Amino acid sequence: MSTTTAATTSRHLNRLAVAKSPYLLQHAENPVDWYEWGPEAFKKAKEEDKPIFLSVGYSACHWCHVLAHESFEDEVTAKLMNQHYVNIKVDREERPDVDRLYMTFLQSMSGGGGWPMSVWLTPDLHPFFAGTYFPKGRFRDILSKLAELWKDDHDRVVASGKSVIEQLQAASKMAPSDSPISISSSASTILAYLTRRYDSINGGFGGAPKFPSPAQTTHFLARYAALKLTNSETDRDTREKAKKARDMAVTTMLKIWGGGIRDVVGGGFARYSVDERWHVPHFEKMLYDQAQLLTTSLELSLLLPSSSPNCSTLHAIAANILTYTARDLLSPEGGFYSAEDADSLPALPESSARVIGEKRQKKEGAFYVWTSQELDDILGKEWAEVFGYHFGVKLGGNVDPEVDREGHLTGQNVLYTAHSVEETAKKFNIASIEEVQIMLDGCLSMLMVYRDEHRPRPGLDDKVLTCWNGLMISALSKASEVLPSYEKRAIELAENAAAFIHKHLYDSTTGELRRSYREGPGPQGQADDYAFLIQGLLDLYEANGKEEYVVWAVKLQEKMDELFYDGSEEEGGGYYASAPDEHVLIRMKDAQDGAEPSAVSVTLYNLQRLAHFAEDRHAEYQAKADSILRSNSQLLEHAPFALATTVSAGMVADSGYRQYIVSGAPSDPHTQRLLAGIRKAPILNRVLIHVNPDDPPKELAKLNGTIKSLLDGLKKDEKPNVRVCENFTCGLPVYDVMEFEEGLPKVGV
Incomplete structure (x- = not known):
């Protein structure tokens, strides 16, 4: 040189x-x-x-x-x-x-x-x-x-x-439509659109490449189904459509779970599949995908009988994601890293002296794929044969060259569920499926140990993004409510992530967020940082009852309104997606969902919920929520499928929010049973408020007249109970768990 x-x-x-x-x-x-x-x-x-x-x-x-x-x-x-x-x-x-x-x-x-x-x-x-x-x-x-x-x-x-x-x-600067906004009509249009695009064989919507895109597909379908199936007034035709919506979403999740887009050995999901079968992915793993798939699997599980195999599989998906993110994407201080790379260096051969000094190129999927010979060597011939049948292994590799443009996967196998455990047991004359499952689990453990010891890991994007951590806080909060055996761990992870953001990415003097942290805070926060974190904090409050989270959410919404809200009636108001920056020539108002839900749509959800948490500000929050719908009225009329999350939020609001005010010490078994009843029901329009007589929510009471009145008459020795409030009118307290659960929304047959 x-x-x-x-x-x-x-x-x-x-x-x-x-x-x-x-x-x-x-x-x-x-x-x-x-x-x-x-x-x-x-x-x-x-x-x-x-x-x-x-x-x-x-x-x-x-x-x-x-x-x-x-x-x-x-x-x-x-x-x-x-x-x-x-x-x-x-x-x-x-x-x-x-x-x-x-x-x-x-x-x-x-x-x-x-x-x-x-x-x-x-x-x-x-x-x-x-x-x-x-x-x-x-x-x-x-x-x-x-x-x-x-x-x-x-x-x-x-x-x-x-x-x-x-x-x-x-x-x-799209002007609002003159036509009245019909959320019901928009929802029907989206459902028809997804039904037309649904792949009944492989799950998912459309052809290759296939992205999970929960915000645009399965998340919307789960919420449509939940609202229609729990409403006793839903007509027969709509109920059948709701069942179809649920089943399309469930099947898609099961097909994703069975595909190579899942890291069968180590857990977690890749960003997308290059084929229509979810088999061959681009191997990068993104935090936002893990968070959204975790949330969707949990919400769908509530629409199925708890004893059903599909419900168990959805719980397995959730547990798999939780295990992966906590193991591989968790920083020592509690924030979650952003992603793992698609590419990595191939493992050195056992006799590596001959390649010392040579430059090795990273290859896509090198950490994840296997040759048939490797599996024989690691697992032994007998186990490798059973394992290979179940997970689709072929002697010359199982990747179609048509989807491997660079030839990185030639001769390699991307593991996927080619046959069920029952089919595998029958194929090899094994007496019980339990024995097969134990064998498969043992093989996966051996491969994970081998992979970690012998293969260079993909690169880790170790920056912590506020927005994606907000999504994960939401997902973990829901996991603590729904996923058996993960309550304490999920809450701990969610609280630690919130603490990380508060310490490193939040300025308590100005109320502003930073977007990212890596060796110090990064650029100014954008609308999705505020929106996703506010959502996460509200979900975390509902899960653990600590009012500090809902109070912080209220403060963040105030700052978001200051920085991003456009009060101009000419353009319908609404929220900018971008922070002000002289070098970004246009501040976009982008409500369209992509790989993540839009900040605007999540803000719509947040405003609707905050109007019931901080009910004294109901009019203010509702006016801003209405402006979001008004500013996006043309898209809602002509292309609602681009705004699926906005429509979901509109559907929930149209169904009417309910405040569930649970009074009782958190450690009291009776309080826990009342909370469990709420959490096992698919109630999308709930606002769950905790009132602990030993530590009453005094800050929340300053924002909520109903809570203030309740605290004024609170009796410390009163038996745990729940009040259900609609349109800011509360019913009498219910003390009996069975009586309370009888009145909760149910999916029905």
């Missing part, structure tokens, strides 16, 4: 080496002259009149790695980039506001999107070309042609970019 090249590489290393994002750090040694998103890069672009190349991705993304290896690590390509562009790297998980704006442009231009996202901007940050992954030759060609276009037709490119921003600004 020449002195000049060495100095250049050192300079590049130093610039991204100070980043906190694991994704940016992955590019610290590229020969590309990368900048972080910020004034330094923008100033350089304007001073040198160079277009900007913006590359957006995330650390666990497989195709981001492919683009990096092919192009960003290539000296010739890097020279082109450095000569003609100011190059900016963005972690989409740290800066969703940047990602959201330019992804909207990409989707409008091409009809699709994804990561890595490659966008070319003018120095004024106006986009004029975009795409996702480009092979090296194509990428170089685009770099050269766009550089020529900038030089030869500069003014037209600038005008085009300015026009794009003006169009996006106009689109972001």
Whole structure:
């Protein structure tokens, strides 16, 4: 290496080496002259009149790695980039506001999107070309042609970019529809849409690739089913549709569980499957998927008889996720890390001397897949035969080359449930399925030990995101209520995650959140950080009865309203999804669900619930909730399937929220039985309020006149009881557990 090249590489290393994002750090040694998103890069672009190349991705993304290896690590390509562009790297998980704006442009231009996202901007940050992954030759060609276009037709490119921003600004100011909002009609449209797209053979919706996407699919179906099946006034036709909705969601979850998208050996779920059978995944594991699948499995389990096999499987899914996240994604201080990578280094052969000094390339799925010979060697021939039949192992590998574009999985097996335990027992003439299950569990334990001892682990994205931790706090809170044997562990994990956020990501003097933590707090919080954490805190309060969580949620909603609420009636009000930033040219109001529910839709849920927790502010919260529906009325009318979570929240509100006020010491068995009755019923419209006579909720009483009145007349020696309140009118206290449970909503036959 020449002195000049060495100095250049050192300079590049130093610039991204100070980043906190694991994704940016992955590019610290590229020969590309990368900048972080910020004034330094923008100033350089304007001073040198160079277009900007913006590359957006995330650390666990497989195709981001492919683009990096092919192009960003290539000296010739890097020279082109450095000569003609100011190059900016963005972690989409740290800066969703940047990602959201330019992804909207990409989707409008091409009809699709994804990561890595490659966008070319003018120095004024106006986009004029975009795409996702480009092979090296194509990428170089685009770099050269766009550089020529900038030089030869500069003014037209600038005008085009300015026009794009003006169009996006106009689109972001969609006026409310004049038609009245019908949540019932929107829900029926979504159900019909999902029914048409449902894959009755493999589960899921649509063809390959398949994403779990609970917010858009199974979560909506579970909530639709719960509301319709527990309503005694539901007509026969709607009840049948609700059963179909439940069954589509349950079958999808069971098919996901049986597929290779589940890490059969170590637990947890990959981000998506490249085929329609959930067999071959892209192997990255994201915290937000674990949280949402955990929540969905628990909510669906409440719609089935507790003795049914499907209910048991849904509980197994939940336990599997909880075990995985607590083992592999939990930081020492209690926050949850963001993701595990898709790629990892292949294991060294037993005789590794011959490869010392050679550079090994990471391969997708290397940590997770197995050859038939490996399984024979680790498990022994006899057990490997039984194991291989059950989990679909083939001598030459079980991955279709059509879904393995890079050939990383040639000769490998992605484990999936090819045959049931009963079929396996019959195949090998084994007397009992219990014996087969013990054998399979033993094999899985052996493979996990082998994998951990002999294979390099995938990279860990060890930043803690407020928003995704909020989702996990919600999921863990629900697990503590629903999942047998996990109550104490799930609550402990949820409380520790909340404590981590309070300590590292919350400023109690300003009330503001930071988005991420890694070696210190990261950028300012976005709307989803507030929304998901508020939801998590409300769920945690309902699960453990500690009023500090609901009081914190109220404070966070105040700050969110201050930072994100748009009170302009002209555009219908509503909430921005992005924090204010002079360099993000458009503050989006994006209520559309994606891999996660939108911040706006979760805020709708939160406002509706807070209106009953802090009922003295009911009018204020309700007005803001109404503005969310009003500002999204056109989409609700014409494309409600893009707003499934918003519609879910609207359905719950239309059913009418109920306050369940449980008075009694938490340790009293009678109190526990009353709480258990509430928790085993699928009550989506509940607001569960705890009143402990020994430690009354005095702060909550300042926000809730009903609770204040109750505390004023509270008798310490009164037997535990529950009051059910609707429309802020409470019934008499019920003391008898059986009498109380008899009146709770039930799914019915």
